[in-house]
Amino acid sequence: MQPLTLMPLPYPEGALAPVTTAQTLALHHGAHHAGYVKKTNELVGADLAKYESLEQLIEHAAQSREDVFDNAGQVWNHDFFWQSMKPAGHGARGPHGAFAEAIERDCGSLEKLLADALARGEKHFGSGWVWIVMNGGKVSAATTANGRPAFVDGLYPLLVCDLWEHAYYLDHQNRRRAFLEGFFAQLANWEFAQRRYEAHEAPRSRAPRGRSVSRRPG
Numbered sequence: 001m002q003p004l005t006l007m008p009l010p011y012p013e014g015a016l017a018p019v020t021t022a023q024t025l026a027l028h029h030g031a032h033h034a035g036y037v038k039k040t041n042e043l044v045g046a047d048l049a050k051y052e053s054l055e056q057l058i059e060h061a062a063q064s065r066e067d068v069f070d071n072a073g074q075v076w077n078h079d080f081f082w083q084s085m086k087p088a089g090h091g092a093r094g095p096h097g098a099f100a101e102a103i104e105r106d107c108g109s110l111e112k113l114l115a116d117a118l119a120r121g122e123k124h125f126g127s128g129w130v131w132i133v134m135n136g137g138k139v140s141a142a143t144t145a146n147g148r149p150a151f152v153d154g155l156y157p158l159l160v161c162d163l164w165e166h167a168y169y170l171d172h173q174n175r176r177r178a179f180l181e182g183f184f185a186q187l188a189n190w191e192f193a194q195r196r197y198e199a200h201e202a203p204r205s206r207a208p209r210g211r212s213v214s215r216r217p218g
């Protein structure tokens, strides 16, 4: 693997206002995310060539290098987070087809899934991430602490929101719930989640016994 590079934002810095302002996004992407990329490259150095993917590096570091795991995990999580949002007011189409049916089957309704995600995100202690995931073939909400990507726990991420204070403090101060409500009401990119769900389900229908594996964002 080549040295990691900072994934460009898929939209202008001001496009997520007012839930996330340009000032927050500039710092979040240009300082925090860029810092995790730089630190990972510094920590791993020439050994990056030993890994085929960021996921492989993270899985390996989970067993052996806490500092690499923290920073590389944060690179992956932020790559996934930018893709989990769409500019406010652009109204990403909600879950539909088999994905919508799976949400109803597993969670009762989309509203119940979002209420669960919001509650988990709000009460999560300290820094971390709140995810919509596939867990053993079922749609559910989950949180992870610090820089831990959900795929490390065998979960398949569909969508994520950042719970670190750097994600919301400038805009919402200590009101994490207000940020989460804004995320789910205005920014959540369900078209991205839908593509992830469909990618997850496609191999299953071809090979029902096949093992579910983690995949890179996108």
Ligand SMILES: [Fe+2]
Binding pocket: 028, 032, 078, 162, 164, 166, 167
């Ligand atoms: Fe962050």
